[in-house]
Amino acid sequence: MSSELQETSERSEVVLGIDVGGTGARAAIEPLAGAFGTSRDVVSGPAVKITAGGSTAPAVMAALIAQARDELEEHRPGARIAAVAIGATGIASLVTNPAASLAALSAAAGGAPVALAIDAVTAHLGALGGEAGAVVAVGTGTIALGTDLHGVWRRVGGWGHLYDDRGSGAWIGIEGLKAAIQHHDGIRADASALLSAAESRFGAAPTWPAQLYTRDDRGSVLAGFAADVAGLAALDDPAAARIMTDAGALVAQTLAAALDPALPRRAAGVGGVFAAGGAFTAAFTSEFARLAPDASLTVGAATPLDGAVRLARLLAAGQVPTGHPPFLWR
Template sequence: MSTLVAVDVGGSGLRLVVRRAGRDGQRRRADGARLRPEGLDVAALAADARLLLDAEGVQRPDALCWSTRGLLFLADPVEVLRAVQGALGAHRTAVVSDAVASLVGALGEVVPGAVVAAGTGTVSFGTDFADHWTRVDGWGHVLGDRGSAAWVGLEGLRAGLRARDRVSRGSPGLLAAGEELLGACESWPRRVMTGADAPETLASVAPLVTAAAERGDPVAAEVCRAAGRALAESLLASAAGLERPRLVGTGGLLAATAVRTALTERLAAAGAAVAGARGGALEGALLLADVLETTGDLPRHPEYVHVAGPRS
């Protein structure tokens, strides 16, 4: 029976799972994506994955799918494929954007659809795995990530500062909650503008905003509604042009009632609906490894999917 390997590389860690004879092993973890001036340190990540495979007693998998953030902006996909293939030695190797793996994992199969992922950042991605490949947002907390946890946290801190400045649309409750979490508001600019962990710091404020919305804070509630609408618009934009796509949403922010309600209402106005995700990027990578082993290939794309070896 085949030995399949899935790897998902994100900011919070590298995750790996091995499937032998149809049975999945334990999820193993290593450090996450490390950045050098020239981009992702792919060699270090591949070396970490090799150690995890050695711990599983796997020398040469039949098929491996490596899902990674930053495939388009932070690394050369061809170099990533070469490094992964060299370090892990699978018979068949695919390297895909985490947007592709997230969509496949969310849908639970390789079919046309679109997914919006509302985590610390936000990206939406839609494809028919043929002619249509569309990514929306994912521009980072300074330029984009509309509707993400970092975006909600930033808007929450702004509302708190407006209360401190005694101008309209301020929230004294968010000011107090923000200072309890992050310290005096005078320290916030340094924390969220110069800190290496600025997106995570901002995202840590998002639960304060969603909780304030649940308690009836009108400013917090509007921030959450704006986030839901932004997520819906990104999802619709990524699905534009697809015929009867399945739409899915993932990410902890969607558990907030105000965010989820606004998302649902905006999609309903466009004649669409969103379903919950069946799995995440690691599950998607495992599904893609299975397809790669079964068919010998994957739908290829120069920005999103690279496969080692000749087409079948």
């Protein structure tokens, strides 16, 4: 191939990074020859649902790849996908055999190599850029990962909103509903604003069980109410502020637990809940400083979608030689 043809071929190659979460999914298309984070196109997809058959993540991933290819055909005709990397919530816990999806996903991407990871891996790559340390990702759920991306892999949390995901969007929504129903029942008298917000979102309190217990996107719905709780906390509602303060402290505890002794004392927090700021972020930074006073901490430096693009670039460059189940498959 002549140098001119090779250059043209390289310009037409793109990488595809996909972030699949409990409140939505996104795919970023980025030219392989360009600098990281430049000329990026993003398409959106649905949130993951949890049914009796498990997670819908594989179907969401395949649909996003198809959307991305349609986007390429329209805006970058002739472009070829050089690599695909996906970070997905619940992929290790709620999908029976994640590796079984790889061949179909590769075929959907025109034969491109595919790396599939739990969302904590792509959050880590986004926040620390490949450096060793610990990262906590807080969205619908909460999961932390301490790793050097080679020999150390320490997961904390991410086990779902029924008994874990402490401090997450779903956890905040649940705590807000707990306070609201207790006010409704006369058990407490300080959560009238939370009750009003819950009734505005879900209707009369007696209808909540039928609405929430029967849904396969319950985590996402609960996380949606977290925005109302955070909004009330920003208005100095005491009950809501306590929930956000508790959430921040719990997330800090999860992150501190992921700081494996074999890793540098470097940590980061990412995810949509950090946008709440206020009581949540203040409690998070304060509690983390108490638990890990010798560790550095950054918040909101990058997103899991950035991490998925970074992983796709590494894969295209041949720098992801093997997988590390149950964290990374390729």
